Amino acid sequence: MHWHTTSRCSTLRELYKRKHASYRITNHKKIFFNATKDIVCFNCKRDLLEEYVLSAPNGKYRCLDCAIKTSLIDKIPDKITKAMN
Numbered sequence: 001m002h003w004h005t006t007s008r009c010s011t012l013r014e015l016y017k018r019k020h021a022s023y024r025i026t027n028h029k030k031i032f033f034n035a036t037k038d039i040v041c042f043n044c045k046r047d048l049l050e051e052y053v054l055s056a057p058n059g060k061y062r063c064l065d066c067a068i069k070t071s072l073i074d075k076i077p078d079k080i081t082k083a084m085n
């Protein structure tokens with residue numbers, strides 16, 4: 001499953017870059033927009049460049065889908081949802 005195909009519109013990408021919302025869940029858990037780091041989701045191994053990512057204290061990064069599936073977060077915070085749309 002590849003999300004990062006050449007079909008992604010560059011205008012959309014610029015829009016994403018402007019929306020660098022981040023959200024601290026606890027002292028150790030934080031959702032942020034990954035604009036530059038070459039990281040993959042710990043669970044599904046998805047490429048997380050230009051995606052919202054949950055960082056956990058053990059240094060593992062997860063996509064928000066997996067963060068919810070593994071109960072690290074209940075849902076995507078409204079602030080992030082708004083930034084995505």
Ligand SMILES: [Zn+2]
Nearest residue numbers: 041044063066
């Ligand atoms: Zn994932």
